[in-house]
Amino acid sequence: MTVRAPRLPYAVRLPNMGKHCYPPPLTPVPVPEFRALLSGCSRSGNSAHLYVHFPFCTTICTFCVLHKYQLTPTSPVYDYFEALKRELRALSELPLVRKLRFTNVYFGGGTPSVTEDPILGEIMDVVTSGFHLDRPQITFEGHIGSLTREKMRFVRGLGINRISAGVQTWDPQLRRMLNLQPSETDIYRCVEEARNVGFDDFNVDIMYNLPGQTLAVLERDLLKTVSLNPSGVDVYETVITRKTGLSRQVTRDESLAENDAERLAESYLLSEGVLSANGFRQRNVHVWDRPGYENRLVGQQDLMRDQDLSLIGAGLSAYSFVNGMPFINVTSIRSYIERVMQSAHGVEAYHRPTRAEEMQRFMTLSLETIDFDRASFAGLFGCAMEEVFGPQIESFRRRGLLEQTEGGYRLTSLGRAWASTMTMEFFGKKVLQDFIRTRLAPATAPGYMSDVTHEEMFEFVVFALFHPEIMIKEAPDLPLLRGYVLYLIKTNPHWLRKVTAMALRSARRFGLPPVGWYARSAARLAREAIISNVSAVEGCS
Ligand SMILES: C[S@@+](CC[C@H](N)C(=O)[O-])C[C@H]1O[C@@H](n2cnc3c(N)ncnc32)[C@H](O)[C@@H]1O
Ligand code: SF4
Secondary structure, eight states: OOOOOOOOSSSSOOOOHHHHHSSOSOEEOOHHHHHHHTSSOOTTOSEEEEEEEEOEESSOOTTOOSSOEEOOTTSOHHHHHHHHHHHHHHHHTSHHHHTOEEEEEEEEESOGGGSOHHHHHHHHHHHHHHSOEEEEEEEEEEOGGGOOHHHHHHHHHTTOOEEEEEEEOOOHHHHHHTTOOOOHHHHHHHHHHHHHTTOOOEEEEEEESOTTOOHHHHHHHHHHHHHTOOSEEEEEEOOOBTTSHHHHHHHHOGGGOOOOHHHHHHHHHHHHHHHHHTTOEEEETTEEEOTTOOOHHHHTHHHHHTTOOEEEEESTTOEEEETTEEEEEOOSHHHHHHHHHHHSOOEEEEOOOOHHHHHHHHHHHHHHHSEEEHHHHHHHHSSOHHHHHHHHHHHHHHTTSEEEOSSEEEEOHHHHHHHHHHGGGGSHHHHHHHHHHHHHSOSOSTTTTTTSBHHHHHHHHHHHHHOHHHHTSSOOOHHHHHHHHHHHHHHOTTHHHHHHHHHHHHHHHHOSOOHHHHHHHHHHHHHHHHHHHHHHHHHHO
């Protein structure tokens, strides 16, 4: 299949601002306050999802950004699961949670499939006895290596009815680089045994834009994945976060990571093409289901967007969403165990969003779900979507990212390929500038930029060059910019070559940077400098 991204709406891709900003800056929440907040009723009806986090993995994949720990003989497995059961019981007793009906339970991680059977049985007992389950979809995430026939038969007996496992890529060389130890034969065996023990609903994750994954390799990956006949496929764009092994690999060998925005869009469109040609239905920007199956978490995302669904999370790093407020649990295993043992809850912080933030959240979730529903927006906020986000909608339409539908707007295929970069345009100047400031802040702390992606470090520079109207708006803070560039030079010897290559490639495909904007800004800055100089002089006299 040949695909060509028609044109570039942005010079480079940026990571999803929504992920960085939501939950937005959080306020610590003492446990009594958390309990008080969950003592009333849910204003969003009584439908809910339950997420339970299993943080252990037998091996660590070099790309993985999730909150996980390698399982060793000294891992605090017993203490973690005692704490998890305690937290689940405490959550299930909260008055608001008692009124909820859970249509979806998700055991995620980490790798739930490395958990021993007796522990899984105990967790399931706590869930089924404490929470009101309403014909739920119960998903169990696993790693091909630990999804043995025995494990799958056991969890099937517990009432689990869906499995989700990461294949990521089939290419042997890439698999070695990512430390994915199961072979192609293991993958086929796993899916076949899952079917034999009654799991028709078997979902597979794959990744695109892996270092060195050409379009031809990606197409093979997609076709082999389709040949498994999975119930659904999640296709994730690779994010190389600096604290991962993969980031160290690509820093050693820059040729591995090419920040090519056009290739990225083509990879995305190739995934869409192969999956839809093989009978999969697109459910959100990165999730496809085979007819007859549904990833319920994603299938009900519009209920979350409309605040008609609560999400309750248990375990380290788990996230809850109740009455429009996000709550987040502590992320380190030691503090999670301590906190739950002291107070029965793992919650650390929350946020009470303003009306403007709720609207931004609606729009960024609509980018995820592909559709922008005008009636839902008006129902929730009492005004038209265009009154608040008119300029963005207009600009997206002009750039071919969004099209009008009967009920509102829908992302075009170009928009779906660029949805994550589009999020930043909904946040407004202040959020954007604060965000950039945290990214550009001088590199003083040892863990500085550990959560920044490999691409982001370079993309910011190129993005700012081509999109000053979005990215800079006002004069950039020069000392910050200087610190950032010095940091790039220190941590990456090839930075100049890389930034120049990216800028040239963007200029070839996108046109020259807006020189006029810089000229006008320089003139304005010069004017301001003169005026402030004059006032300083006048102040002296
Ligand atoms: C909870 S994880 C994996 C579950 C399970 N432990 C496994 O290995 O199959 C869910 C998915 O997130 C995706 N993922 C993890 N890190 C990623 C990254 N850095 N970039 C893109 N996708 C990532 C992978 O596709 C992974 O399968
Ligand atoms: S991808 Fe899965 S198995 Fe690999 S490290 Fe992440 S959570 Fe663990």
